[in-house]
Amino acid sequence: LTATAGQTVCVKAGTYNETLTPANSGTTGNLITFKAYPGDECQGAFAQPKVVGSCKVVIDGQNSRSIGVDLSRPNRFVRIQGFAITNHTSDAIFFQDYYTRGVEGVEILNNFIYANRGEGINARNAINSLYENNEIYNNGLTAISIGGEHDSLGVVIRGNNIHYNEKDGIRGEGKNMLIENNRIYDQFHTTAHQDALDIEQLIDSAIRFNVIYDFTQLIFLAPNADQIIENVQIYGNVLYTDRYYTVGGPSGPGGEAPGIFMGVPHSGSYIRNVSIHSNTFGW
Numbered sequence: 001l002t003a004t005a006g007q008t009v010c011v012k013a014g015t016y017n018e019t020l021t022p023a024n025s026g027t028t029g030n031l032i033t034f035k036a037y038p039g040d041e042c043q044g045a046f047a048q049p050k051v052v053g054s055c056k057v058v059i060d061g062q063n064s065r066s067i068g069v070d071l072s073r074p075n076r077f078v079r080i081q082g083f084a085i086t087n088h089t090s091d092a093i094f095f096q097d098y099y100t101r102g103v104e105g106v107e108i109l110n111n112f113i114y115a116n117r118g119e120g121i122n123a124r125n126a127i128n129s130l131y132e133n134n135e136i137y138n139n140g141l142t143a144i145s146i147g148g149e150h151d152s153l154g155v156v157i158r159g160n161n162i163h164y165n166e167k168d169g170i171r172g173e174g175k176n177m178l179i180e181n182n183r184i185y186d187q188f189h190t191t192a193h194q195d196a197l198d199i200e201q202l203i204d205s206a207i208r209f210n211v212i213y214d215f216t217q218l219i220f221l222a223p224n225a226d227q228i229i230e231n232v233q234i235y236g237n238v239l240y241t242d243r244y245y246t247v248g249g250p251s252g253p254g255g256e257a258p259g260i261f262m263g264v265p266h267s268g269s270y271i272r273n274v275s276i277h278s279n280t281f282g283w
Contacts, residue, residue: 003034006031008034008035011036012057013037014056017065023073031078036082040056041057041082046181059083060086071093072095089117091118092116095123098124102125103127104126113143118139120134127153133158135160140165142171143162143169145171152172154176158179163185168196170196172199181210183212186213188244194215195219196212197218199229204230213240216257219237221274227269228272229271232274233275235277236278239259260279
């Protein structure tokens with residue numbers, strides 16, 4: 001699609017059996033926006049599930065196409081807003097591979113991302129990007145993957161409703177990140193070791209005001225070899241187990257499911273200056 005900086009492409013109701021692949025990048029303050037036509041976009045309260053049937057613009061992979069939205073050119077300063085993205089054999093939204101950096105200023109807003117076989121949002125190595133108010137449900141791997149050879153930098157993950165995916169809620173590495181106001185829950189239904197937040201490196205960042213429950217582990221901070229977790233604030237979160245404890249989870253009655261777990265299992269890694277306060281823990 002050949003929109004240029006500052007332009008908005010409004011997509012009317014319908015099912016589209018093609019990959020959304022922007023041809024150009026926007027610029028700072030002049031994003032290229034691809035959004036559902038007003039009235040056809042996903043409806044629902046912030047950080048809650050989308051109203052059933054409200055997402056009238058559907059990007060459908062028909063279980064034969066790999067990716068729903070491909071931002072790997074790379075594309076900079078692009079906004080994706082208001083779509084249902086479903087039935088892809090790999091990722092619903094793909095930024096770039098494990099080794100590549102270049103995607104910057106991308107906004108993923110108010111989408112319903114479900115029933116894809118890969119990641120919901122494969123957002124590796126992104127810079128100054130925003131993932132907000134998406135429902136990410138029943139995908140084959142992690143809901144939001146931020147891990148790669150390069151840290152995600154300056155990313156905000158806010159107000160997403162993440163549940164019943166096959167792997168983790170949010171997984172990977174980052175610097176200057178903000179993870180806030182998300183609802184991450186009900187994800188222990190396979191033999192996989194699902195964590196709500198599985199963080200391998202995190203620097204100068206905050207995890208705050210999230211509601212997290214019913215995972216194998218809730219917040220898991222464990223740096224890999226030569227990685228660090230440093231200068232992190234964790235506050236205002238509500239962390240508990242409910243159905244997980246009742247039914248036992250994949251690893252036996254009660255499973256693991258600590259509120260916040262920190263460990264340094266690899267040489268050359270460390271955890272330093274982590275402040276945990278004003279959270280609510282339940283069982």
